[in-house]
Amino acid sequence: MSKEREVIHSRIWEEIAEPDNPFAAATCYCSGYDVYGDLLGKVSWIEYLYLLLKQERPAPGKAKLLEGLAVAVANPGPREHSVRAAMCAGVGGSTSASSLMAALAVGAGQLNGAHEVVVAMTYWQDCGKNLMAWQKRLKHPLQEERADIWLPLEHPPGFDPHGASCATPVRQTLALLAKYHSEGVLTWLQQHRLELEAVANCPLAMSGVAAAAMIDLDFSVQQGEMLYLLLRLPGAAAHALEQQEYGWRRYPFFAHGLKLSTEPQL
Amino acid sequence: MQGPKYLFENEDHWVTNIGAWFPGERVIFRGKDLFHELKDLPWMGLLLYGITGKIPSDKQLRLFEGIWTLCTSYPDPRLWNNRVAALAGTVRSTAALAIGAANAVSEASIYGRRPDIRAIDFLLRTKCQLDKGADIEELVSKELKKYKFIPGYGRPITRKDERIEPLMALAGELGFNQGPHLKLAFAIEEILLKGRWRLYMNIAAVTAALAADQGLSRHEYYHYAVLSFSAGMFPCYLDALKKPEGAFFPLRCDRIKYEGKPRCAW
Numbered sequence: 001m002s003k004e005r006e007v008i009h010s011r012i013w014e015e016i017a018e019p020d021n022p023f024a025a026a027t028c029y030c031s032g033y034d035v036y037g038d039l040l041g042k043v044s045w046i047e048y049l050y051l052l053l054k055q056e057r058p059a060p061g062k063a064k065l066l067e068g069l070a071v072a073v074a075n076p077g078p079r080e081h082s083v084r085a086a087m088c089a090g091v092g093g094s095t096s097a098s099s100l101m102a103a104l105a106v107g108a109g110q111l112n113g114a115h116e117v118v119v120a121m122t123y124w125q126d127c128g129k130n131l132m133a134w135q136k137r138l139k140h141p142l143q144e145e146r147a148d149i150w151l152p153l154e155h156p157p158g159f160d161p162h163g164a165s166c167a168t169p170v171r172q173t174l175a176l177l178a179k180y181h182s183e184g185v186l187t188w189l190q191q192h193r194l195e196l197e198a199v200a201n202c203p204l205a206m207s208g209v210a211a212a213a214m215i216d217l218d219f220s221v222q223q224g225e226m227l228y229l230l231l232r233l234p235g236a237a238a239h240a241l242e243q244q245e246y247g248w249r250r251y252p253f254f255a256h257g258l259k260l261s262t263e264p265q266l
Numbered sequence: 267m268q269g270p271k272y273l274f275e276n277e278d279h280w281v282t283n284i285g286a287w288f289p290g291e292r293v294i295f296r297g298k299d300l301f302h303e304l305k306d307l308p309w310m311g312l313l314l315y316g317i318t319g320k321i322p323s324d325k326q327l328r329l330f331e332g333i334w335t336l337c338t339s340y341p342d343p344r345l346w347n348n349r350v351a352a353l354a355g356t357v358r359s360t361a362a363l364a365i366g367a368a369n370a371v372s373e374a375s376i377y378g379r380r381p382d383i384r385a386i387d388f389l390l391r392t393k394c395q396l397d398k399g400a401d402i403e404e405l406v407s408k409e410l411k412k413y414k415f416i417p418g419y420g421r422p423i424t425r426k427d428e429r430i431e432p433l434m435a436l437a438g439e440l441g442f443n444q445g446p447h448l449k450l451a452f453a454i455e456e457i458l459l460k461g462r463w464r465l466y467m468n469i470a471a472v473t474a475a476l477a478a479d480q481g482l483s484r485h486e487y488y489h490y491a492v493l494s495f496s497a498g499m500f501p502c503y504l505d506a507l508k509k510p511e512g513a514f515f516p517l518r519c520d521r522i523k524y525e526g527k528p529r530c531a532w
Binding site for chain 1: 267268269270271272273278279280281282283285286294297359360362363366367370373379380383384386387388391413484485488516517518519520521522523524525526527528529530531532
C-alpha cells in the first residue's frame, strides 16, 4: 500500500533529477532561472542574493543599494561584539562553524544587532517619513505587556547609546546608500538625522542605516533580520581566522580587568 | 547624550560578584568556593544556583530534575530541534555543533522556550491581578481576545498531554501539588474547557506553575529551561552517526513541490 509522500513546498527552488539518480539534481531552477545553465557566470552574488530572498530580479538601483549595504556592514571590525565572539572561538582553536555561530548569537542581539534592526524596521513601517510620528514613537516606545525571550530594548533602535556624535562611517554609508533611492526613507533619514538624533538623545548607528536600507529594498522585517545576520559574517570569519593564527597568548584576556566584589548586585 | 561614559568607566574594569577563576588555586562561584562550599551540589543544583543565586533544597532539586527527566527530552528525530541534531549526525558534523544548534532551535515560538516564558508570565500576571480582586474568567477571556491563545493550553496533534500525569505524581510525592500557581493553572483549564474554547492544558502550564510556586521569576524559569531538551538530542545525533552517512530521511529531487514563477532566462 503506497502512501502519498510528504513534500517540501517552495516558491524559490525546483530541481530536475539526473536520469540515473533521483537523489541528484541535474538542473536547478531558482525562481524559474536555470542556476547552473544560465545564471552562473552572468549574475552577480548580490543579484543572486536578492533573487533568492525576493524571487525576482533586482532593478539596477536595488542591486547597487544592496551591494553598498553588504560592503558597509561586512566587517564591523575586531572591536565589535559579534566579531569578538567569533575571535574567541578562533583563538581557542574552536571549530569554524562555532566561530560563525558565536558571531550570529551575539550579532543577533539588540545593541547594533539583528534584533535591533527588526525593531527599527517596525518603527519605519509604523512611522514612515513622518517626523511627528517618529518623535512620538522615540519618546514613547511600544511596551510589550508579556515577558519574552527578547528583553525590552534599552535604547532607541537604530541609535548608538554610547555615541557622542554620528560616526563618520555611518554618515558616509548613509550618504552613499541614499543616492540609490532618492524617494526612499534613506534620503529622508539623511535630511532629518539631526532632528531624530535630538529626540533619541543619541546618534544614528549603522544598524539604523541598515534598517532604513532594508525598508528601501522592500524587505520584510524577517528578511531584513536574516540579511543583517548574514551580511555581517564575512568580517567575523576573517578576524576569527586571523586570531587563530596569532593564538590566545596575543589576544586580550583582561588579566587585570576583573574585580571580584562581594557586594550584592542587581 | 550620555556619550561613551559607560565605556570609559568599564574599560579594563569589570566589577562582578558572579565569580572568578584564580589560576592554580580556586574558583569562586557566586560568592562561594566551588571546591569546598559547592562540592556536594548536583549539577542541577549548580545550574539553579548560578541562575538564581539561591541553593535549592533537596526537594526542589528532585522537582527540577524530575521536570527535565519526565517532560523535556523525547529522542524523536522528527521533532524540529532533534532533527537538527540528527542532520548534524548524518553529515558527520561534531556533537557540540549538533547540540548547540539544536538547543538554539529549541527557542521556538510554537514549542520550547517562548511558550515557557509566556506561560509563567501569564500565570504570574494573572495571580497578581487575582490578588487585587480581579475576576479569573474575565482575565482569561481578555487574554484570549488580545493574544488569540494562552501558552500552556491547547496542543496540536493531540488533546491529552501524556506528561501531566507522571509529573503531577512527582509533585504530589514531593508535596508540591497544592501550590497557588498550580491550582490557578488547573482553574484556568476548567474555564478553557467550558464554552467554545475546549482547550486542554499542556505540560508548559504545569511546569511553569510548579516553577512559579518555587519562587522562580519569569527569566529564571526561562534560563533553567534553556538546556532542558538536550538529553533527547544526543540519542538522535548518535543514531544518525551509526547509520550510513547522508541516510537520515533522504529526499528525492521531486520531493520539492515547486510553486513559484515559470521558467525564464536571465
